[in-house]
Amino acid sequence: MNQDIKFSNRKAENVAQNKMIPEQNSLEGLCILLAEDNQILQLVATKMLEKVGAQVVVVHDGMQAVNAVRPIFCTDECKRNFNSSTQGDGEKIAMKPTKDDPPFDLILMDCQMPNLDGYEATKAIRKLEAGTGSHIPIVAVTAHAMSSDEANVWR
Amino acid sequence: MDVRQLQRQWIDLISALFREGFLDAQFTQLQQLQDESNPDFVVEVVTLFFEDSERLLNDLCNVLSQQVVDFNRVDAHVHQLKGSSASIGAQRVKNVCISFRNCCEERNLEGCFGCLQQVKQEYSLVKGKLEALFGLEQQIVAAGGSLPMM
Secondary structure (H helix, E strand, O other): OHHHHHHHHHHHHOOOOOOOOOOOOOOOOOEEEEEOOOHHHHHHHHHHHHHOOOEEEEEOOHHHHHHHHHHHHOOHHHHHHHHOOEOOOOOEOOOOOEOOEOOOOEEEEEOOOOOOOHHHHHHHHHHHHOOOOOOOOEEEEOOOOOHHHHHHHHO | OOHHHHHHHHHHHHHHHHHOOOEOHHHHHHHHHOEOOEOOHHHHHHHHHHHHHHHHHHHHHHHHOOOOOOHHHHHHHHHHHHHHHHHHOEHHHHHHHHHHHHHHHOOOHHHHHHHHHHHHHHHHHHHHHHHHHHHHHHHHHHOOOOOOOO
16 A cells, blocks of 8 residues: 555656647548658657547658649649549549648648748748638647747748 | 566656656657557657757757857757757756757857757756666566556
């Protein structure tokens, strides 16, 4: 009994201030694009999201994020080549995503990345979406805490 | 040493790591992400953190040693180190990175050097303690025991 009390006291010391654990599979069925250049953050974030049921696609910079989204809005010729093709027996493979059925339910965008940062990548994606009616939610992920950074995100 | 003694040592060590601020709740999150499909997740991520940090600390030394210091580059490296240390729960390393970034913003070279020494020290401390923790885990498992639930 004493040993049990000792153990539970130590357990309390171990900063058991766990953040709220989301419900299991609360993101089931969601496909998330994670744009993050830090390999460790990629690994941890992917695992956290997959643990609650999300499917995660990882890209390493803003340019790759834009390129991951671009095919949805590309030209008709591009769509003909990209969206479907036939195999030898004439069977069509599954239709590729379109602007009415985008591949990503959410984009998690790191603000500070090489090649193209999160702000510019977001602008580029919104430009692609303009006039199409599509609007993939983009969440800015940043360690910056200054109000100017928040202002940049809104811009 | 029997399994129970090893388990007690493990509990003592991890308790101290949290109590002394070396680790924060994010480390607990990492432990909770580990499961049967990925039984070595914590060790894998922390090992990656060690490799990445050593590269970044080396780069920081080089950049700060230049005749004309590029504070934007220094800041970029510290930003990476801050992100990765935060993601594994290495709280004291992360906290030094916060001060380090302030020095970069102020273009305070002396401050940057001070922070570099401090972050190297904190990194070395947490690395040693985590390696000891993982060593104990290996011994516990090798002796047929399991890790206490936290």
